[in-house]
Amino acid sequence: MIMAISYSTARLKAVLHALIAITVVTQSGSEQHLNGRWTLTIETDQRIVEHPVDLRIEASGSSRLVLLGPVNGDDGLFRGTFNQNRLTLNGLLHGREASMAMTLAADSMTGELDGELYRAKLSLRRGPGVMPEVRVKDYPKVFEGVWKGVRENYYDPGLSGVDWNEVHRKYFPLTRASRNDGELAVTLRRMLRELKSSYADFHLSTGNPAVRLKVDRVEWKALSPTAGYLAIRSFSPEDLYSFDSNLDKAMDAIGGKRGIVIDLRGNRGENLEAALAALNILLPDAHTIAYFVTREGLANLGVASIDQVDPAKLPSAFVDNPAAISQFKGAGMYLAGGKYKRPYTGRYIVLIDELCGGSCELFAEAMREAGVADLIGRRTTGALSVSTSVTFTFVQWFRLVRHDVPGWKMTLPMMDFRTAGKKRIDGAGIEPDLKVERSAGEDGFLSAARRKLESPR
Numbered sequence: 001m002i003m004a005i006s007y008s009t010a011r012l013k014a015v016l017h018a019l020i021a022i023t024v025v026t027q028s029g030s031e032q033h034l035n036g037r038w039t040l041t042i043e044t045d046q047r048i049v050e051h052p053v054d055l056r057i058e059a060s061g062s063s064r065l066v067l068l069g070p071v072n073g074d075d076g077l078f079r080g081t082f083n084q085n086r087l088t089l090n091g092l093l094h095g096r097e098a099s100m101a102m103t104l105a106a107d108s109m110t111g112e113l114d115g116e117l118y119r120a121k122l123s124l125r126r127g128p129g130v131m132p133e134v135r136v137k138d139y140p141k142v143f144e145g146v147w148k149g150v151r152e153n154y155y156d157p158g159l160s161g162v163d164w165n166e167v168h169r170k171y172f173p174l175t176r177a178s179r180n181d182g183e184l185a186v187t188l189r190r191m192l193r194e195l196k197s198s199y200a201d202f203h204l205s206t207g208n209p210a211v212r213l214k215v216d217r218v219e220w221k222a223l224s225p226t227a228g229y230l231a232i233r234s235f236s237p238e239d240l241y242s243f244d245s246n247l248d249k250a251m252d253a254i255g256g257k258r259g260i261v262i263d264l265r266g267n268r269g270e271n272l273e274a275a276l277a278a279l280n281i282l283l284p285d286a287h288t289i290a291y292f293v294t295r296e297g298l299a300n301l302g303v304a305s306i307d308q309v310d311p312a313k314l315p316s317a318f319v320d321n322p323a324a325i326s327q328f329k330g331a332g333m334y335l336a337g338g339k340y341k342r343p344y345t346g347r348y349i350v351l352i353d354e355l356c357g358g359s360c361e362l363f364a365e366a367m368r369e370a371g372v373a374d375l376i377g378r379r380t381t382g383a384l385s386v387s388t389s390v391t392f393t394f395v396q397w398f399r400l401v402r403h404d405v406p407g408w409k410m411t412l413p414m415m416d417f418r419t420a421g422k423k424r425i426d427g428a429g430i431e432p433d434l435k436v437e438r439s440a441g442e443d444g445f446l447s448a449a450r451r452k453l454e455s456p457r
Contacts, residue, residue: 032059037127040067042113044120046233046266048212052127052204054182057082065089066182068204070411072383075189094355094381117354132181133204133407139184143175145392146188146202146410150195153390155295155414158304160195167194197413198383198426205409217243220250223261227453228254231263235274235359243274247281251340259347259453265377265445269358272386276319276336279366283337284344287370288316288420290334290362292386297330306416333420336366348373349449352432357381361425362417369421375432376448382429385413
């Protein structure tokens with residue numbers, strides 16, 4: 001009997017030790033089920049941005065999250081730790097340092113983003129349970145498609161002086177070593193960054209809008225009996241007729257003021273046509289705005305770069321004149337202004353900041369070059385480029401056919417731009433006439449604008 005009891009106790013101890021071991025393994029590997037595709041929502045007062053993301057958490061708690069949606073110059077990589085259901089990460093957003101802190105609850109996370117440019121609410125939810133768009137073993141084929149797509153479609157056939165074959169030798173081994181979509185995206189984005197050009201990007205497209213405004217695209221009000229306020233939150237391509245109509249209403253309401261503050265802060269400048277349409281209404285008369293050249297245009301003009309182009313010899317047109325636009329043939333000068341029924345002859349102050357990019361920057365500089373506005377705020381992004389999605393393929397050798405790469409998109413700049421004053425904005429940004437420091441209290445941008453309007457010219 002005593003031997004039987006001892007035997008049972010020994011077995012019981014063995015079972016307990018096994019259970020403890022299983023528990024330890026389960027706890028140390030519990031984070032592994034979080035790895036994979038999630039959807040990250042970044043919500044500010046003005047907009048909601050959604051990104052598919054790739055999240056990876058090691059047993060040690062070391063973590064990395066990669067934004068798979070458009071990042072326009074960043075690599076989308078955030079690194080940090082996961083500890084006691086708390087995920088903390090650091091990386092770059094819009095080229096500036098930002099941190100994320102989120103807490104896991106069930107199968108979702110919520111938290112906050114704290115960045116140099118703004119703060120935002122965060123939510124992270126599981127992505128749909130779909131098969132990966134491209135198998136890991138096919139990553140080298142994706143690389144070849146992207147690499148060749150740049151060589152064949154980038155606006156500068158000289159690829160900005162970059163040795164593209166050397167780039168292949170540098171990044172192809174890194175692509176082959178990639179183990180998941182996040183590592184693939186970071187590698188190919190860093191390769192595209194060798195071009196030193198904005199809007200060269202590699203990202204995953206979900207088919208849904210990546211950005212949604214929470215506020216009206218155009219807002220206006222009276223600041224005082226002599227000053228008006230006009231906010232243009234986005235130069236997006238959606239519903240340009242409504243955009244024009246709202247700008248007309250705004251100028252009907254505040255166009256009689258002696259001065260108008262145009263607030264472009266946070267405007268990402270998604271669409272050139274929308275910015276030119278706004279200039280048509282707000283500039284009192286017609287002006288040359290900017291000229292461009294494409295790869296085709298360089299060949300037609302027999303030059304190597306836009307710096308060899310004489311803008312005075314280029315065809316010119318308003319953006320709403322398709323017949324004249326058709327004569328550009330890869331190079332041309334855009335005109336804008338003088339199309340509002342009562343041309344505004346007062347004084348403009350334009351507010352800009354670090355988030356103002358693309359056609360937002362062109363709009364602001366065009367107002368200044370036309371001599372009708374002073375710029376107040378902070379240096380802009382420096383991302384003026386017209387980009388387009390480039391189809392790239394890989395070959396399924398066993399079928400001897402070419403396939404578009406599903407889900408993944410590459411955007412490339414298709415034009416080199418200069419303002420009418422021959423200023424290059426891409427990569428440089430524009431400096432305000434009066435710089436304003438950010439503060440947590442009073443809106444210093446708007447206060448500076450009001451003081452400027454009250455001062456003599």
